[in-house]
Amino acid sequence: MRFLVVEDEKRIADFLARGLEGAGYAVDVASNGTTALEFIHATDYDLVILDVMLPGEIDGLQVLQKIRNRKVGPPVLILSARGTVDDRVRGLELGADDYLVKPFAFVELLARVRALLRRGQPAPERLQVSDLTLDCTRRKVNRAGEPIELAPKEFGILEYMMRNKGRPLSRTMIVEHVWDMDYDGLTNIVDVYIRHLRSKIDDRFPQKLIQTVRGIGYMIDAPDGKSAEKLLENSSERQV
Numbered sequence: 001m002r003f004l005v006v007e008d009e010k011r012i013a014d015f016l017a018r019g020l021e022g023a024g025y026a027v028d029v030a031s032n033g034t035t036a037l038e039f040i041h042a043t044d045y046d047l048v049i050l051d052v053m054l055p056g057e058i059d060g061l062q063v064l065q066k067i068r069n070r071k072v073g074p075p076v077l078i079l080s081a082r083g084t085v086d087d088r089v090r091g092l093e094l095g096a097d098d099y100l101v102k103p104f105a106f107v108e109l110l111a112r113v114r115a116l117l118r119r120g121q122p123a124p125e126r127l128q129v130s131d132l133t134l135d136c137t138r139r140k141v142n143r144a145g146e147p148i149e150l151a152p153k154e155f156g157i158l159e160y161m162m163r164n165k166g167r168p169l170s171r172t173m174i175v176e177h178v179w180d181m182d183y184d185g186l187t188n189i190v191d192v193y194i195r196h197l198r199s200k201i202d203d204r205f206p207q208k209l210i211q212t213v214r215g216i217g218y219m220i221d222a223p224d225g226k227s228a229e230k231l232l233e234n235s236s237e238r239q240v
């Protein structure tokens with residue numbers, strides 16, 4: 001999951017980025033409206049956290065309007081020092097999905113972020129591939145009833161793969177989804193993390209779930225999952 005934080009106050013932007021990265025999300029930061037719109041144009045964000053008062057010509061509400069003019073835009077959480085009822089109503093009327101007044105506690109922000117992600121995505125909060133389960137809300141991973149500790153990036157990769165069960169994902173797709181734009185290293189980093197993931201979730205089990213897809217990248221699936229998946233897709237009654 002990749003978020004955009006639009007915030008001109010560096011202290012708050014850093015605080016948000018650090019906290020959200022610690023929770024396993026990739027975070028880009030834009031410090032004014034123009035940059036924010038450039039980023040939104042170039043990247044498919046899962047969520048935008050938007051400050052209202054921004055320096056320069058475009059303020060947060062204008063950024064919000066531009067996002068809402070697009071057919072499919074990410075959910076937007078407005079963050080503002082202006083907490084009057086009028087301000088809130090205006091933000092929500094312009095299409096914000098939620099509104100949080102500064103100062104705020106990080107845990108509250110995180111709770112609202114997770115609520116928005118759940119709302120925007122009817123996907124289940126619990127993902128499952130064979131006997132491997134991932135709880136998106138509690139950020140817990142379990143295989144055959146045994147809890148598995150993952151680092152934030154490992155969790156991010158696994159969640160992305162499990163949301164796309166049975167679909168081959170390229171290294172570039174994985175990097176773009178899990179790392180922010182400050183990362184300009186090689187996509188080989190994905191191989192390193194997949195090795196870590198395999199040692200944690202696959203090595204001790206006879207059934208291997210993470211599969212290498214030659215010439216593309218990686219995929220997660222139950223070894224016998226492919227045919228079942230196809231049948232469900234064909235019957236258009238696919239339930240995730």
Ligand code: CA
Binds near residue numbers: 007009052053
């Ligand atoms: Ca501001």
